[in-house]
Amino acid sequence: MANILIVAEQSGGELKKGTLAAVQLANQLGGGFDVLVVGSGVGGVATALQGYGAGKIYVADDAVFGNYLAQPFKAATVAAAEASGAKFIVSTAGTFGKDFLPRVAGAIGAGMVADCVGLAEGGLFKRPMYAGNIIATVKANTERVVISVRASEFDNASPVGGESPIEALSVDVGDVAARFVSFDATESERPELTEADVVVSGGRGLKDGPTFWNVMNPLADVFSAAVGATRAVVDSWDEVPNDMQVGQTGKVVAPKLYVAVAISGAIQHLAGMKNSKTIVAINKDAEAPIFQVADYGLVADAFQAVPEFIEKVKAAR
Ligand SMILES: Cc1cc2nc3c(=O)[nH]c(=O)nc-3n(C[C@H](O)[C@H](O)[C@H](O)COP(=O)(O)OP(=O)(O)OC[C@H]3O[C@@H](n4cnc5c(N)ncnc54)[C@H](O)[C@@H]3O)c2cc1C
Incomplete structure (x- = not known):
């Protein structure tokens, strides 16, 4: 049983660097972590994460996850949280995490620490308020806690070697109330804003x-x-x-x-x-x-x- 479950962020089968910031937070929290990779054709993402010290990498790979919708991603995360027994469920604080993590918190009755920028003494978390002019120190009173990590505040975790085992996760997504219509991606040769040096x-x-x-x-x-x-x-x-x-x-x-x-x-x-x-x-x-x-x-x-x-x-x- 791991202390933390990290939900990897990926796009088109490519791992987003912010996930490694979430791994860094998990390393600071301690107690071991599992990873969940959700998507369609995301085997490569799971393989890319194998050397970072996860106890287990759950992979929910299905066409239903091919185009992001909050509800299926929430269902996969809740299933992985049950399988892993993790106390902390962690992902990135961009548009991805902002959309589905609060639903996970609602579904499992967990407190939510949004935009975590660091840890404080006594199991407390730091997060910005008032456009970053104040750093609040917050405590979650619930047994399980959902955390979104502001990737810019953490270094990317480095590989530690080893090869985490990969386990397929079957997920019942239930009736999905929303329907994917289209995704208008901005075409650009330039690096992504949040990933660029x-x-x-x-x-x-x-x-x-x-x-x-x-x-x-x-x-x-x-x-x-x-x-x-x-x-x-x-x-x-x-x-x-x-x-x-x-x-x-x-x-x-x-x-x-x-x-x-x-x-x-x-x-x-x-x-x-x-x-x-x-x-x-x-x-x-x-x-x-x-x-x-x-x-x-x-x-x-x-x-x-x-x-x-x-x-x-x-x-x-
Ligand atoms: C709730 C809320 C949320 C907001 N969120 C955001 C946000 O996420 N991001 C954001 O950016 N803003 C946000 N804003 C808006 C923010 O308050 C400012 O209005 C905005 O950032 C100003 O943009 P600017 O610097 O481009 O324009 P301006 O404030 O108009 O500044 C233009 C600058 O250009 C300089 N300049 C003009 N001509 C030249 C020249 N030829 N050469 C060199 N310098 C020149 C001027 O000296 C001036 O300093 C938010 C506002 C609110 C109320």
Whole structure:
């Protein structure tokens, strides 16, 4: 019997790195962990996780899990939680975990610690509140606890060797009330925002959608970076899709390098990027709050500074 069950996040049969942050939390909690892999054609994900020290890897591999729907994923997680006997059920805090984990908590009568950023003494958990301005220390009073992990706050666990046994899990998903209709994925050659080592983000100072891309594309190219944006941008310009939003109500990122171009630095934006390892800000207003979190700040017009910055980076290589 393991203390923890980790529900792996995968997309199209590829393991998402955030799962390894969940493994890291499990290592800190201690007591051993099992893993659940849910999807269709996800044998490779289970194999990829075999060297991380799980007691067992449950695999619910069925066409019914091929296109994500919360209800079947909840059913699989509840079944795996029963099989494993785990006290803590853990997954990532992105859109995946946000959608199905509360249903798991409801189904098994567990308390929920959402957006866990660390552990505190005495079996307590840390989580951000008020756009990350306060870190609350919370206690779950229930016997079992569901936890979503903010991946940007944990290092990825390293392999420990060994080969965890894989066990097929049969799941009765029951009557599924929702029906999968379609999935409109944004096609991009660039890395995924939450997985990228470098993120370059643009703000409203970039004037309009086409100009945003004229400035940001070459900058992203030079760093092989993911491109992010502020809410002001995704709300206003059709050319910049919503899934690029970084911030409190967007994605939370903590890359090695975050370049903020013509972004004022509103607290809701900072909530999504201020833990980046190195922050570079380019803004023509020296008083812009983004400079308070920036490691390197350039007070300049982005339309002039970004092309010069790109040339300097290229020349330095
Ligand atoms: C409940 C709630 C949730 C929110 N969630 C989010 C969120 O998740 N993410 C998010 O980003 N925002 C969020 N917001 C919105 C947030 O409050 C700000 O409005 C938004 O982040 C501002 O975006 P911006 O920096 O692009 O625009 P602005 O604040 O308008 O800043 C534009 C900046 O560009 C600079 N600039 C202009 N021209 C140039 C130039 N040529 N060269 C260089 N600099 C230039 C200006 O000096 C200015 O600092 C949320 C707001 C609320 C109320």
